[in-house]
Amino acid sequence: MKRYISIFIALMMFPVIASAQISGRVMEAGTNDPLPGANIIIKGTQTGTSAGTNGTFTIDAEEGDILVVSFVGYLSKEVTAEPDMRIFLEPDERTLGTIVVSTSVIDIARARQTPVAVSTISPTEISQKVGNQEFPEIMNDTPGAYATKQSGGYGDSRISLRGFDQSNTAFLINGQPVNDMENGWVYWSNWQGLTDVASGIQIQRGLGASNLAVPSVGGTVSIFTKTSENERGGSVSQLVGNDGYTKTSASFNTGKGENGWSGSFLLSYWAGNGYVYNTSGEGWTYFGAVGYEPNDNHSFNLSILGAGQWHHQRDNWVSIRDFENFGDEGIDPRWNTNGGTLNGDEFNMERNFYNKPLATLNWDWEISENVSLATSLYGSAGRGGGTGPRGQYFFNSDIDLYPFGGIEDLTEHYLEEGDGAASRNADGTINYDNVVQVNRSTTSAYTGGLDAYNGQLIGSNGYRDNGVNNAVMVRRASMNSHNWIGGISKLKAEVDKFTFSLGVDLRKYTGYHYRVLNNLMGLDGYFSGGSGSRGNQNSLGMILESDNAIEASPFKDTGLTGPKIDYYNIGFVNWQGFNGMIEYDSGDKFTAVIQGGISNQMYQREDFFDEPDNTLSDKKNVLGGYVKGGANYNINDNHNVFANAGIISRQPLFDAVFPGFQNDINPDLQNELITSIELGYGYTSYNFDVSVNLYSTVWGNRFIESSFPNEQGTFGTAQFDDVDELHNGIEVETTYRPTNRLKLEGMLSIGDWKYTNDFSATLFDDSQNQIGTATLYTDGVKIGDAAQFVGFIGADYRLGDWSIDAGYRHIDNLYAEYSITDDAFTEPDNPGALELPSYGLVDLGSSYTFDFLGQSASLRVNINNLFDKTYIAESNSNIHASSGDETWKGINKRNFVWYGFGRTWNASIKFDI
Incomplete structure (x- = not known):
């Protein structure tokens, strides 16, 4: 700890030279209220300051310099420096600090x-x-947030907010909901391009300010993208990083013409080998926005955003002792049980690929001085999925890749039991060439009734007559494609000190779920269906050849209209939501708001394979809604307090409506019920800001669906219902500016999150067949997968064109998540969730801006996990250590975990044009 503190002390002791030559005050136009914290910068330089308690400031500037003055929620303004200035800023509904919002x-x-x-x-x-x-x-330094890279593939990350996973946190891009309409999840690999086009993020914790009836249990994360910008120009940039990572980007803005048209465009390409072994990937990001403002009353913005990508994955959890025994010396966080080579090239059974273009049309209409209408129409067509093994290869000892992934680890299978490693290299990686050779050498010639295939080598997953071999491995692709269209419209009217709004939110979603053939792994064909094999129950079986296989690429045919294997079903979800808000603003001291909404969600399921007598389910309509409200009181220019409370009746997830992957509607269907209350305090002054929040959220009737590994090395699904949780906590966020050049930040998040009942699960194999039930005794057990204590301190020091920033984040009270294969919770008297070792990470960065051929340019270097700390970021097992067990930092080495990344780095250069 001392070395971390030393970094910040050293930063604060840098020499600071300032000469206060210009003074003034920043106020709100119309009310003359001071704007404490407003930013004042000398145009074209890094020299700046912030306004104090009464909006007053001093800055090292000379008379005649141009000052750029900005404040959150107000129009920025350029003024000429002069003694004893008075600067008035106009409120702007479409601005959030330096973030330009595309629509109201x-x-x-x-x-x-x-x-x-x-x-x-x-x-x-x-x-x-x-x-x-x-x-x-990027959100890890904000209160209540805990983001990890999970298994470590590009785009395989996730984030929790106040202990709620991202299926229960609302994510909005330019006001549009992007949580999956069926399971509520957000797949960040679909949104890789956000790092290039995001112009800001606002994290509203708890009930949030959104009028949409979205699943904002943990909070609402609003992500703003670039818009059609008014100023002409562009940039090119090049980024390089650890493990062969590169990203090249180019953007251009046409500027706003006299006819009101403007456009912004961006294209970038990235590729890398992956920090985790055998997790290479690449992708393209494309963005275009066209704006049109024919007059002061109307503005239009049409944008298209997409990020096609593919990347190899590490889907199977790894035991601590496998990280130790099969990686490089010591604990090797890079170890990947899935990785190997085929024909001399990297190959992985687990490969994700997806392309999800999102098109949006926004129209803002200022009907009158006090009435406005904002409308957004959007649509996306996501195509892609993930590959994995298919076939009963685990019965073929000559292939011998499994078991692993949560039941038995490689250490037990290969080192302790000595069962051999036919398809494993000496370093534990997979020799997929051997899989191909065994597939061919153990398969006889086909002799069945499909004469066209006689003499060929045919594999299957179950059927094994007429020379067909089911003890083989092929690579299938599980597809999760969708079509999604929606519209949001909000009418707002201001009457005296009141603001009224009415809104509508309409969505139509169709999700396509099926499996297709991807790689025959040396075989001539694959037999799908037939006696003893799950597949199309309307068919006696068929043989697929290489011509029927799809490529695992985001820009190729994904097999939506071609032959399918194993399962094929469609989920239909329609949504109609209506909301209203009344807000009161006294103008200086007091604001209050009450919001309410009601929504109807329609569910329907169609199955083309498994239910020939019940192909299309009935439609199920479920009502939901919310009521929430709060008030803020500004005690004086420095202090304010607020409170909010609300109740949400949230419709269940799609699989809760159709449990067991069947078309029968759940007769015991019930909405999830969330109640929340929060108190807050804020203090703002010339150089010091602090906010404190206390919250309590109760969540009942929750439905959970999670994957679990089985003895064959594949993954099944567990469905839990009637899960109850309690989340209490306190959050502190602070900023201190001792000088114009130094900014210090701090954050503290303390939670007490636990389950408040026992719950049961229904278990299904990877083909969605029910295989059993189980009960977990979890009453009082701590909720895992998110740290319940997080502290952060950071410093940012600027000297002219150069800056350096550093941050230290401390993680504690982090617990393992339950797994249905755990025996930790199968008995009433159990030791509870496994607490993982605490850890602390230091990040360091530096920037430098300079002129290049008359244009602005910049350099940036980041080093994450500066001291190469080895730490566990997640665990899905709860094996408590007993006397005599081998342990790592007190944790039984048989636990299956994800280690966080060690030291990583990136450097970038950007040129404005």
Whole structure:
């Protein structure tokens, strides 16, 4: 700890030279209220300061210099420096600090006005600090957030907020919901391009300020993308990082013409080998926005955003002792049980590929001085999925890759039991060439009734007559494609000190779920269906050849209209939501708001394979809604307090409506019920800001679906219902500016999150067949997968064109998540969740701006996990250590975990044009 503290002390002791030559005051136009914290910068330089308690400031500037003055929620203004200045800023509904919002559809929380806990991340922070990290990790320094890279493949990250996973946190891009309409999840690999086009993030914790009836249990994360910008120009940039990572980007803005048209465009390409072994990947990001403002009353913005990508994965959890025994010396966080080679090239059974273009049309209409209408229409067509093994290869000892992944580890199978490693190299990686050879050498010639295939080598997953071999391995692709269209419209009217709004939210979603053949692994064909094999129950079986296989690519045919194997079903979800809000603003001291909404969600399921007598389910309509409200009181220019409370009746997830992957509607269907209350306090002064929030959230009737490994090395699905949780906590966020050049930040998040009942699960294999039930005794057990204590301290020092920033984040009270294969919770008297070792990480970064051929240019370097700390970020097992067990930092080495990344780095250079 001492060495970390030393970093910040050293930063604060850098020499600071300032000469206060210009003084003034920043105020709100119309009310003359001071704007404490307003930013004042000398145009074209890094020299700047912030306004104090009464909006007053001093800055090292000369008379005649141009000052750029900005404040959250107000129009920026350029003024000429002169003694004893008075600067008045106009409020702007479409601005959040330096973030330009594309439409008024977006619900923005404003400091000292909106009664919610909120943190904002500026576009500068995003562009400088993300680098080659995962997009959710930029939020790790905000209260209540815990983001990890999970298994470590590009885009395989996830984030929790206040202990709620991302299926229960609302994510909005320019005001549009992007949580999956069936399971609520957010797949960040679909949104790789956000690191290039995001212009800001606002994290509204708890109930949030959004009017949409979205699943904002943990909070609402609003992500703003670039818009059609008014100023002409562009940039090119090149980023390089650890493990062969590169990203090349180019953007251009046409500027706003006299006819009101403007456009912005961006294209980038990235590729890398992956920090985790055998997790290479690549992808393209494309973005275009066209704006049109024919007059002061109307503005239009059409944008298209997409990020096609593929990447290899590490899907199977790894035991601590496998990290130790099969990786490089010591604990090797890079070890990947899935990885290997085929024909001399990297190959992985687990490969994710997806392309999800999102098109949006926004129309903002100022009907009158006090009435406005904002409308957003959007649509996306996601195509892609993930590959994995198919066939009963685990019965073929000559292949011998499994078991692993949570039942038995490699250490037990190969080192302790000595069962051999036919398809494993000496270093534990997989020899997929041997899999191909065994597939061919153990398969006889086909002699069945399909004469065209006689003499060929045919594999299957179950059928084994007429020379067909089911003890083989092929690579299938599980596809999760969708079509999604929606519209949001909000009418707002201001009457005296009241603001009224009415909104509508319409969505139509169709999800396509099926499996297709991807790689025959040396065989001539694959037999799907038939006696003893799950597949199309309307067919006696068929043989697929290589011509029927799809490529695992985001820009190729994904097999939606071609032959399918194993399962094929469609989920239909329609949504109609209506909301209203009344807000009161006294103008200086007091604001209050009450919001309410009601929604109808329609579910229907169609199955083309497994239910020939019940192909299309009935439609099920389920009502849901919410009521929430709060108030903020500004005690004086420094202090404010707020409170909010609400109740949400949330419709169940799709699989809760159709449990067991069948078309029969759940007769015991019930909405999830969430109640929440929060208290907050804020203090703002010339150089010091602090906010404190206390919250309590009760969540009942929750439905959970999670994967679990089985003895064959494949993954099944467990469905839990009637899960109850309690989340209490306190959050502190603070900023201190001892000088114009030094900024210190701190954050503390303390939670007490636990389950409050026992619950049962229904278990299904990887073909969605029910294989059993189980009960977990979890009453009082700590909730895992998110740290319940997080502390952060950071420093940012600027000297002219150069800056350096450093941060230390401490993680504690982190617990393992339950797994249905754990025996830890199968008895009433159990030791509870496994507490993982605490850890602390230091990140360091530096920026330098300079002129290049008359244009601005910048350099940026980031080093994450500076001291190469080895730490466990997640665990899905709860094996408690007993006397005599081998342990790592007190943790039984038989536990299956994800280690976080060690030291990583990235460097970038950007040229404006």
